[in-house]
Amino acid sequence: MEGDIVQMGAYIGAGLACMGMGGAAVGVGNVAGNYLAGALRNPSAAAGQTATLFIGIAFAEALGIFSFLVALLLMFAV
Amino acid sequence: MAAEAHGEEAGGLVFHPMDQFIVKPFFGDGAVSWYTITNATVWMALAVLAVFALLVLGTSKRSVVPTRMQSVGELAYGFIYKMVEDICGKDGVKYFPYIMTLFMFIVFSNFLGLLPMAFTPTSHIAVTAVMAFAVFFGVTILGFVKNGASFLSLFWVSSAPLALRPILALIEIISYFVRPVSHSIRLAGNMMAGHAVIKVFAGFAAIAAIAPFSIVAITAMYGLEILVSFIQAYVFTILTCVYLKDALHPHH
Amino acid sequence: MATEPLDMEVAGTCVSEFGGAIGMPQLCGEWFGNQIFWLVVALVAIYFILSRIALPRIGSVLAERQGTITNDIAAAEDLKVKATEAEAAYDKALIDARAEAQRIISAAKADIQADLDKAIVTADAEIAAKAAESEKAISEIRAGAMQNVEEVAKDTAQAIVAALGGSADAKTVSAAVEARMKG
Numbered sequence: 001m002e003g004d005i006v007q008m009g010a011y012i013g014a015g016l017a018c019m020g021m022g023g024a025a026v027g028v029g030n031v032a033g034n035y036l037a038g039a040l041r042n043p044s045a046a047a048g049q050t051a052t053l054f055i056g057i058a059f060a061e062a063l064g065i066f067s068f069l070v071a072l073l074l075m076f077a078v
Numbered sequence: 079m080a081a082e083a084h085g086e087e088a089g090g091l092v093f094h095p096m097d098q099f100i101v102k103p104f105f106g107d108g109a110v111s112w113y114t115i116t117n118a119t120v121w122m123a124l125a126v127l128a129v130f131a132l133l134v135l136g137t138s139k140r141s142v143v144p145t146r147m148q149s150v151g152e153l154a155y156g157f158i159y160k161m162v163e164d165i166c167g168k169d170g171v172k173y174f175p176y177i178m179t180l181f182m183f184i185v186f187s188n189f190l191g192l193l194p195m196a197f198t199p200t201s202h203i204a205v206t207a208v209m210a211f212a213v214f215f216g217v218t219i220l221g222f223v224k225n226g227a228s229f230l231s232l233f234w235v236s237s238a239p240l241a242l243r244p245i246l247a248l249i250e251i252i253s254y255f256v257r258p259v260s261h262s263i264r265l266a267g268n269m270m271a272g273h274a275v276i277k278v279f280a281g282f283a284a285i286a287a288i289a290p291f292s293i294v295a296i297t298a299m300y301g302l303e304i305l306v307s308f309i310q311a312y313v314f315t316i317l318t319c320v321y322l323k324d325a326l327h328p329h330h
Numbered sequence: 331m332a333t334e335p336l337d338m339e340v341a342g343t344c345v346s347e348f349g350g351a352i353g354m355p356q357l358c359g360e361w362f363g364n365q366i367f368w369l370v371v372a373l374v375a376i377y378f379i380l381s382r383i384a385l386p387r388i389g390s391v392l393a394e395r396q397g398t399i400t401n402d403i404a405a406a407e408d409l410k411v412k413a414t415e416a417e418a419a420y421d422k423a424l425i426d427a428r429a430e431a432q433r434i435i436s437a438a439k440a441d442i443q444a445d446l447d448k449a450i451v452t453a454d455a456e457i458a459a460k461a462a463e464s465e466k467a468i469s470e471i472r473a474g475a476m477q478n479v480e481e482v483a484k485d486t487a488q489a490i491v492a493a494l495g496g497s498a499d500a501k502t503v504s505a506a507v508e509a510r511m512k513g
Contacts, residue, residue: 051161051164051165051316054309054312054313054316055313055316055317055320057309058264058309058310058313058317061264061268062260062263062264062267065263065264065267065268065271066260066263066267068267068271069263069267072270072274072354073354073357076096076351076353076354077353077354077357094350094351096351096353096354096355097349097350097351097355099351099354099355099356100344100345100349100351100355101355101358101361101364101365102345109360110360110361110364111363111364112363112364112366112367113364113367114364116361116364116365116368118361118364118365118368119364119368122368122369122371122372123372125372125376126372126375126376126379129376129379129380129384130379133379133380133383133384133385133388134379134383134384134387137384137387137388137391140387140390140391140394141391142391142394142395142398144391148391151384151388152388152391152392155385155388155389155392156392174385175377175380175381175385176377178380178385179373179376179377179380180373182376182380183372183373183376199365199369201356202355202356202361202365203356203357204356204361204362204365204366204369205365205366205369208366208369208370209369209373266356270356
């Protein structure tokens with residue numbers, strides 16, 4: 001019984017942790033969207049900033065990956 | 079918990095998204111000790127062979143007008159070389175072989191891991207953490223060797239107001255020490271997530287009604303994973319370059 | 331975890347007896363040593379492949395290509411300069427040739443003019459001589475004609491006188507005719 005409750009809590013926690021991915025999605029969309037908006041205003045400067053774009057996306061996405069990792073840990077490792 | 083599911087294989091949906099990451103001896107059974115040749119070893123070796131084939135066999139003719147293989151190799155060389163030169167400056171170019179090593183290993187591990195039944199070494203936190211901590215310690219030691227104590231000015235943001243500087247220094251130091259963690263988990267997490275998601279979709283294919291959707295979803299995920307494989311290798315490399323730049327030119 | 335691991339050799343703390351993963355395989359400490367060891371081997375291998383063979387070779391190929399391209403561009407530049415020079419030389423030759431032609435034409439013109447003048451002078455002289463000759467001939471002829479007319483007139487007058495029945499000696503008739511012709 002006790003183990004079941006722990007397991008239930010872990011699954012609920014894993015589900016809650018998945019919400020963090022939505023935040024990462026917003027962040028990545030924000031980065032890419034702002035990049036596109038800036039690139040359309042000044043297309044000549046866009047090519048030089050793709051590296052920055054990818055770094056920004058990587059940082060935003062890493063946090064989503066962290067929440068995914070927490071979910072996985074709750075599912076499989078706790 | 080997950081182990082319980084493995085007992086009853088008969089019927090129903092069975093998800094084993096994590097089984098693909100199991101390290102097992104390649105020849106025969108038995109325990110995995112540190113020198114055992116495992117599936118991880120084999121796929122790392124294949125990555126090394128792929129690097130060798132692309133960059134050594136592909137360029138063996140040294141032709142001025144390149145063949146297809148040679149131009150791909152030159153493209154990779156030029157891509158990383160330009161990245162190192164752009165971000166680290168001229169004095170970063172002598173670290174180019176190390177960065178190229180990391181990039182080629184990661185990109186080939188990622189791509190070879192996309193083959194069906196393959197094992198992805200970069201999906202394991204142990205592998206990426208070794209690379210990330212190697213970069214972290216290498217860069218930190220290099221920074222102190224090159225700049226001495228003035229390397230610490232990396233944490234002292236001289237452009238900020240004086241009152242804010244101690245707080246900023248604290249934040250900078252924390253973010254500096256979090257770097258290897260995020261650096262390694264980003265790569266391993268992306269690789270693991272993609273493969274696990276594909277596996278989960280594959281699990282849905284057992285239900286006939288959902289199977290077409292499942293196959294379409296696997297195809298789409300596979301395309302995304304190809305993109306992610308390259309982008310994560312690129313991001314790992316470019317962050318290495320950024321950290322190296324901080325070590326070479328710590329002043330803001 | 332929930333199920334007790336059976337005492338099989340394959341089953342460790344990370345893998346169940348059915349070959350499934352227990353927990354996350356990524357966090358299984360048993361495998362860390364193996365992965366790290368082989369990762370280091372792989373990275374060192376790649377590093378030596380790259381730094382000893384591949385990168386110098388690709389670098390030299392790229393440098394060589396750059397050199398070839400630069401040389402080709404320089405050669406093309408040279409050829410272009412040469413072409414420009416050749417064009418200038420050609421233009422100059424053309425202008426010279428034109429001037430020469432002009433000169434030859436004017437010289438020829440002058441020659442022809444001189445010849446022409448000489449010929450005209452000669453022709454004029456000849457014409458004048460011929461005209462003088464002709465003049466003389468004409469005047470001779472005229473004088474001859476006059477005389478003839480006179481003789482004819484005398485003869486005619488004598489004949490007319492004879493025909494009219496008179497007799498006239500030649501002297502009188504000729505004197506009369508002469509007087510009449512003078513008149």
